[in-house]
Amino acid sequence: MTPRSRLHVPAPPARPGQEPDFSYVQISPAGAVNRPDVTASVRDIENLALEMVRVLDDEHRAVGPWDPHLEASELQVALRHMLLTRLFDDRMQKIQRQGRISFYIKSTGEEAVAVAQGMALQPGDMLFPSYRQQGLHVVRGRNLVELMCQCLSNTHDMCKGRQMPIMYHWGSGNIFTISGNLATQFPQAVGWAMAAAIKGEDRIAATWIGEGSSAEADFHYAMTFAAVYQAPVILNLVNNQWAISTFQGFAGGEHKTFAQRGPGYGMPGIRVDGNDFLAVYAVTQWAAQRARQSGGPTLIEHVTYRAAAHSTSDDPARYRPKEEWRAWPLGDPITRLKQHLIALGEWSEERHGRLEKELEAHVTACWKEAESYGTLSSGPTLDPLTMFEDVFKEMPSNLVRQREELRALRSATAAERQQPAPPVAKKG
């Protein structure tokens, strides 16, 4: 028979009803990977892209050269941030299910990525997140009421009712506005970092993308520009295994690790256990230090698992085993850090329970306050005439005219509502 080509269609190891199988995830033992100097040349550290940086071992100890040696008090803060992020997510999900917000995206199982990285970076560093890094806001001390008001599109909504829930921004907190178009923030962060270098600042940029959207051209633009100009930026690829219904093989993860793309473009690629708070913190610190001293960009692949649905509009039971997350070999980032603190003698189940209750109460209080500023269904909302603002810095005449047209329409409708109903004509 003559040889012929065959189209390869990637298939995940398990579909609904089948046994979860994560044997494809190559895992290095904790402490096994070397920690090179931040000035190391790319070609000497390509192993970092293939292995997996891990610090927490199975006995909950921090081991090996990547241990960032954080104080117990810092680890307790980290645990608090991750737990608050999870409880906030859980509450917002429930609220969406009650129909009080239109949409939500949880970060369950991935909290270590945003929280560890947020903590490892400086407050002046500019963050260009995707939509699953709400932990960054938590780390930087954002009042949850503001995030909730955004999800409610109410009178205190930072986006003035223009964006779907979770598309936050925070100018003074140096967190960029989230786009619903995936991956666009990746090369923008590189441009921001180029400007920082042009201006001679020591601030760096960090940005996040999913493994799924790394297939977009924007990923390639970002990698090319970052490498060409040695921009001070940390490029984070969160490999949570699933892009809605397509597994990471559809983004090109079957044959090489995503981190290996880094050396391909001429920058370090580091593959890290994304559910290991200490490992994520350590590699971020390494990449930040390298960027700050003109060493250029680093690509970090965070190997993690999207334990929740993609969004409230998604039902993962239709495409993956229902309990797949239980089989995830890298565990739960919150449990792992908690166990580490307990092993250090700096935490207990009882303290954890108390913290959980305290944070639950905090989230409840925040929600009560947020709701008092209005909800999308029952109001109050902002004046709809604000929709014409911020299209441009100054409103052009066509928008002024359209705003007046809507204003007139609304006052006519309001006047009509106030009039008593006209008498019904009787046939004579």
Add this chain to the structure above:
Amino acid sequence: MARMNMVQALNSAMDVMLERDPRVVILGEDVGFFGGVFRVTDGLQRKYGEHRVLDTPIAEGGIIAAAIGMGVNGLKPVAEIQFADYIYPGFDQVVSELARLRYRSAGEFFAPVTIRTPCGGGIRGGQTHSQSPESIFTHVCGIKVVMPSNPYDAKGLLISSIEDEDPVVFFEPKRIYNGPFDGDPHKPAVPWSAHPRGEVPDGHYRVPIGRAELVREGKDVSVLTYGTMVHVAEAAVRLAGVDAEIIDVRTMAPLDVDTLCTSVCKTGRCVVVHEATRFSGYGAELVATVQEQCFWNLEAPVLRVTGWDTPYPHAFEWEYFPGPARIAAALKQVMEAA
């Protein structure tokens, strides 16, 4: 005052702005060491250094995205897209990002980016080096769209664009880079030095965005046009022997409705001319605006003279180009009506 062609005038605008404002940076393919394939950035890197005038990888999406990030970080980037025909890889970054950052963040984030790009045909560029995609951008809310027709306006409008706090897509009709073109490719080229709008101040001045210009006064019919076609329309008016009023739209968004409609209400007749294809072209917006504002003053249907609804063919560009004969025929047609 100096005599400048459009290339020199645009170069002078960037020179002035690089000198005046340390936030201004230029980036694009071949714009640095080489000075651009059309020489528009010639000498700027030598003068201001390679941190202010940057050569980039061949990636229009990357250029626009990087410019956005730079703009967010306080710079005023001027990005060159080598041909308007190459802008599409960057389209998402323009439409979904650049145009809407200010809106989606309720004013907290914005990027004052100017995108310069040569457009239009008549240089044997075939279907990938001749397009006029302005209407694709005027349909996007949140960006301003500009196309000058002469060196004086080119410099003044580019300075206004760079100073603007909102994004601007700045189209440069490349057929008239070196001289006004009246639509007859067989005539010897005319340089800008012989044209009054080839007189360009050396220093800083602005031509405001959002203002059309009356190029020729007349009483019979109003011709609404922009870019290269301003000069072709002038030739067509001479050919048709009508006393036409020619308006150079100059900025397509925001549109100077008052200047356009005052003219049409006065003359009662209107022909819209552009080089871009006809269907859903920018002319449709002009015609709709005219009929809304001037309907009771109109003596004849408003006509459009445009490129055909085909790609720009390499071998037949002069059959494609809406030259003086086609415009003159339309002028006669509106004069004969009613």
